[in-house]
Amino acid sequence: xxxxxxxxxxxxxxxxxxxxRIAALRGIDLTIERGEFVAVVGPNGSGKSTLARHFNxxxxxxxxxxxxxxxxxxxxxxxxxxxxxxxxxxxxxDNQIVASTAEEDVAFGPENAAFPSxxxxxxxxxxxxxxxxxDYRTHPPQMLSGGQRQLLAIAGVMATRPAGxxxxxxxxxxxxxxxxxxxxxxxxxxRDGLTVVLITQAMDEAAxxxxxxxxxxxxxVMDGPPAEVFEQGARLRELGLALPPAVEMxxxxxxxxxxxxxxxxxxxxxxxxxx
Amino acid sequence: MxxxxxxxxxxxxxxxxxxxxxxxxxxxxxxxxxxxGLVGRTGSGKSTLVQHIAxxxxxxxxxxxxxxxxxxxxxxxAHAARRRVGLAFQYPEDQIFEQxxxxxxxxxxxxxxxxxxxxxxxxxxxxxxxxxxxxxEGRSPFTLSGGETRRVALASTLxxxxxxxxxxxPTAGMDPRGRREMxxxxxxxxxxTGSTLILVSHDLGxxxxxxxxxxxxxxxxxxxxxxxxxxxxxxxxxxxxxxxxPQPVALLRALRESGWDxxxxxxxxxxxxxxxxxxxxx
Numbered sequence: 001x002x003x004x005x006x007x008x009x010x011x012x013x014x015x016x017x018x019x020x021r022i023a024a025l026r027g028i029d030l031t032i033e034r035g036e037f038v039a040v041v042g043p044n045g046s047g048k049s050t051l052a053r054h055f056n057x058x059x060x061x062x063x064x065x066x067x068x069x070x071x072x073x074x075x076x077x078x079x080x081x082x083x084x085x086x087x088x089x090x091x092x093x094d095n096q097i098v099a100s101t102a103e104e105d106v107a108f109g110p111e112n113a114a115f116p117s118x119x120x121x122x123x124x125x126x127x128x129x130x131x132x133x134x135d136y137r138t139h140p141p142q143m144l145s146g147g148q149r150q151l152l153a154i155a156g157v158m159a160t161r162p163a164g165x166x167x168x169x170x171x172x173x174x175x176x177x178x179x180x181x182x183x184x185x186x187x188x189x190x191r192d193g194l195t196v197v198l199i200t201q202a203m204d205e206a207a208x209x210x211x212x213x214x215x216x217x218x219x220x221v222m223d224g225p226p227a228e229v230f231e232q233g234a235r236l237r238e239l240g241l242a243l244p245p246a247v248e249m250x251x252x253x254x255x256x257x258x259x260x261x262x263x264x265x266x267x268x269x270x271x272x273x274x275x
Numbered sequence: 276m277x278x279x280x281x282x283x284x285x286x287x288x289x290x291x292x293x294x295x296x297x298x299x300x301x302x303x304x305x306x307x308x309x310x311x312g313l314v315g316r317t318g319s320g321k322s323t324l325v326q327h328i329a330x331x332x333x334x335x336x337x338x339x340x341x342x343x344x345x346x347x348x349x350x351x352x353a354h355a356a357r358r359r360v361g362l363a364f365q366y367p368e369d370q371i372f373e374q375x376x377x378x379x380x381x382x383x384x385x386x387x388x389x390x391x392x393x394x395x396x397x398x399x400x401x402x403x404x405x406x407x408x409x410x411x412e413g414r415s416p417f418t419l420s421g422g423e424t425r426r427v428a429l430a431s432t433l434x435x436x437x438x439x440x441x442x443x444x445p446t447a448g449m450d451p452r453g454r455r456e457m458x459x460x461x462x463x464x465x466x467x468t469g470s471t472l473i474l475v476s477h478d479l480g481x482x483x484x485x486x487x488x489x490x491x492x493x494x495x496x497x498x499x500x501x502x503x504x505x506x507x508x509x510x511x512x513x514x515x516x517x518x519x520x521p522q523p524v525a526l527l528r529a530l531r532e533s534g535w536d537x538x539x540x541x542x543x544x545x546x547x548x549x550x551x552x553x554x555x556x557x
Contacts, residue, residue, distance in 0.1 A: 043450040044450045045420050091421060175317045175518070178317060201448060201451065248544045267522050270526060
């Protein structure tokens, strides 16, 4: 079986209005296997969102190639099949909510795929169940909270049964409870086998992934498990990034001479190590 | 500018089945030069309250006074008072419409009737404050990344040099260095000019670095109002309104529960490290 996402020599340049180009990706080689949970971090303008848009053919390579499940994204005939395999959730859920009730909104994708109505019903219920919104099925989306609307956007994507989901800062506008709920849902979907790519500016969110990619100026400059990537505090700071607060405090305590085991990512882990 | 909010209530689409009460009899006062954080869950009324302070909404009940002038009135005095308040919206795309970054940022100063040189100087200054390269000036705001768009929206508000600067989730989508530097520059400017800063944020760890006072809203009411140190370390009160303490406080509380002799009102990571290291050496 081919890898879920395979990228070779990918470059992307945006055309500017007055002529001229801006290079957003400058040579990306990347393989993501089925079932992975990958976080992508990097400073503003480092190319995170551009890269994500290549995962489901919203953008096509200027140079290089992207395969999703063995399908070349640049081949027009693969467009539908690629988008069926990879769903996308954006920062502002209101940009992707289209219907007047929650269940109609979730049904939009399966309806477009022209499934029989019993199948649509089953998929909608299942997706609303998964994100915990089944009791809100007849609510108008604007009566849901920001976090619930983001969960609804995720349900809309899940109803098309993709093999992978790309989330571009899905929680950055949410309050802490909603944020936790969205992140817990992402974890749950990943445990069920969904491939997840989470783009985020929140380092504590990135720490919940199993693999972290760090981007800078259109390139992937670090790639590894969170414990390894966040060990390199000085390098991350140079890139304008921060450490998750727990990792920052663990570093500070080590500098003050405390003996702490490596790989502490959360406040809970740090507290346990200290007690 | 003295801000007085008096028994302010706001109901959206009143008299319809969709009527939703966003604020209930909120009263508070913000003195000139204060740095205030406004926190609460989604739907707690934060954005509604700041829009009232900017005079953009008419109260259902009660009123907002800016130096004694009702903020939403149609009088010349109220118009002049509103011009001294600058609000950067939560969703930057809600406020951006110009074709070039420099024109977008110049829009406010031009509306204030300033001269060409002054406008140019303010545009440059504002772009610098938010950490945007002057090479960006000619770009269309619609070709920028999410974090860059937010900076443009902030720069447009800063260019007004308002006496009351209100930032609604100003750093969402910005990278950590960008946030830190932007907030540090805004803070330095605020201290230098004695203007008032009102910051709406879900990131309590970030607020702890900037504000002295925190107002907690819950379901349209003021649930707490006090010093940042006190309000942001009160785990029970924050939990009751669905918020978490900053992570340094969470760590100190966990240690205290297992018998450590540490204070739990240390809001910043470096303060918590200091507190723990000191407890160890005793």
